[in-house]
Amino acid sequence: MMRLGLLLAAALMLGACGEKEQVVVYKQGKYQGKPDNRSWDNDPPLAELRGGKWTKGDRTSWEESIKQRQLAQHEYQRISR
Amino acid sequence: MARMKFLCDAERCIECNGCVTACKNENEVPWGVNRRRVVTLNDGVVGAEKSISVACMHCSDAPCMAVCPVDCFYRTDDGVVLHDKDLCIGCGYCFYACPFGAPQFPQAGAFGLRGKMDKCTFCAGGPEPDRSEVEFKKYGRNRLSEGKLPACAEMCSTKALLGGDGDVIADIYRERVLRRGRGSEVWGWSTAYGLPPKPGAQPPVQQQQPAPTSGKS
Numbered sequence: 001m002m003r004l005g006l007l008l009a010a011a012l013m014l015g016a017c018g019e020k021e022q023v024v025v026y027k028q029g030k031y032q033g034k035p036d037n038r039s040w041d042n043d044p045p046l047a048e049l050r051g052g053k054w055t056k057g058d059r060t061s062w063e064e065s066i067k068q069r070q071l072a073q074h075e076y077q078r079i080s081r
Numbered sequence: 082m083a084r085m086k087f088l089c090d091a092e093r094c095i096e097c098n099g100c101v102t103a104c105k106n107e108n109e110v111p112w113g114v115n116r117r118r119v120v121t122l123n124d125g126v127v128g129a130e131k132s133i134s135v136a137c138m139h140c141s142d143a144p145c146m147a148v149c150p151v152d153c154f155y156r157t158d159d160g161v162v163l164h165d166k167d168l169c170i171g172c173g174y175c176f177y178a179c180p181f182g183a184p185q186f187p188q189a190g191a192f193g194l195r196g197k198m199d200k201c202t203f204c205a206g207g208p209e210p211d212r213s214e215v216e217f218k219k220y221g222r223n224r225l226s227e228g229k230l231p232a233c234a235e236m237c238s239t240k241a242l243l244g245g246d247g248d249v250i251a252d253i254y255r256e257r258v259l260r261r262g263r264g265s266e267v268w269g270w271s272t273a274y275g276l277p278p279k280p281g282a283q284p285p286v287q288q289q290q291p292a293p294t295s296g297k298s
Contacts, residue, residue: 029152033165034208038158039226042211052228059158063083065228070245073234074253076260 083246084141084160085203085225087234088254089134092261093241096121096132100233100242104136107204107232108221114185116201117233134233134242137162137183137201145175145184159225160247161203166219169197203244204231 040062045051052065072078096119104110104117117136123129139162146154146162153168154175175198176184187196206223209216216223224231234244243250 029146029149031155031165032152033155033168036155036157036163036206036208037211037226039205039211039223039228042226045227049227050229054228062228066083066225066230067246067249069228069230070243070249071253073230073240073243073245073250074256075240076256 084248085139085205085245086160086247086250087134087136087138087203087231088243088250090241090243090254090257091131091133093239094119094132094134095239095241097238099236099238100134103232103236104201107224108202109217110199110221111187114187114199116183116185116199134237135181135183136233137179137203138181139201139203144178144180148174148178150174155208157205159205161205161225163202163205163207163220164198164200165208166197166199171195171197173198201231204229 038059040054040059041057043056044053044065052062052069054061054065098119101115101117101119105115108116110116117134119132119134121130121132123131139160141160143154143156143162145164146156149164150172151168151170153165154162155164156162171186173184173186173195176182176186183200184198185200186198188194202220202223204222204224206212206216206226207220209219211223211226222232229235231244234242237243243253
């Protein structure tokens with residue numbers, strides 16, 4: 001009985017020596033705010049505003065339109081046109 | 082899928098601050114808040130002066146998003162990092178985390194009260210109805226929803242500042258560097274991770290700090 005008690009006490013004391021993981025595991029937060037609309041879900045602006053032209057709701061056409069706009073920054077291509 | 086990025090060509094930037102002005106004008110940014118600014122290194126040193134236009138870089142792994150205690154940041158499908166001002170508490174953690182100093186805080190009141198964070202939106206507005214009055218007042222103009230690029234990049238007179246899909250603007254820049262006929266010092270691994278030391282180069286002379294006195298005074 002005494003032996004069993006000693007064993008239990010030793011197990012308890014050794015348990016206190018255990019090392020817990022102290023490195024904080026980062027958890028990606030989740031956006032808590034309002035949802036945002038997507039650019040291609042809008043109607044293209046009026047022609048006089050000189051914006052892009054795409055089909056409402058069609059992401060591919062919006063991306064193609066904005067890509068043409070990006071390529072306008074390429075002066076070597078722009079000048080040679 | 083597009084990943085919207087800015088790229089500033091330090092060889093071309095002439096420190097005209099046109100991008101800063103364009104941003105201020107387009108978004109009606111309040112006094113004291115600079116979403117974009119031009120940083121000049123070696124100012125006044127002939128042949129060594131370089132300027133670069135800096136704003137939010139819309140990081141793919143944004144530290145501001147990681148540290149925000151109220152999780153008010155989000156990334157759009159185009160890779161633009163935006164935030165909800167209704168949720169922001171103006172704590173300033175994002176400012177400490179950002180390596181570019183992008184988050185700005187309007188100073189309101191006599192005691193330096195810090196308002197809600199404001200930063201470059203890549204001219205993509207925020208979580209309000211697109212092109213609405215409320216979106217404009219809170220976040221500025223939503224040019225992406227008009228099929229346009231950020232005003233700063235489109236206004237840049239020397240086309241030093243490029244804005245758009247990372248792949249597209251990287252191609253533009255790559256071709257530009259190739260046409261210059263030199264590139265290893267401004268493009269590629271050597272730029273990102275430092276040039277290898279030149280053979281026979283002397284280490285720079287560093288000013289010696291006075292040794293601390295250990296004896297009793």
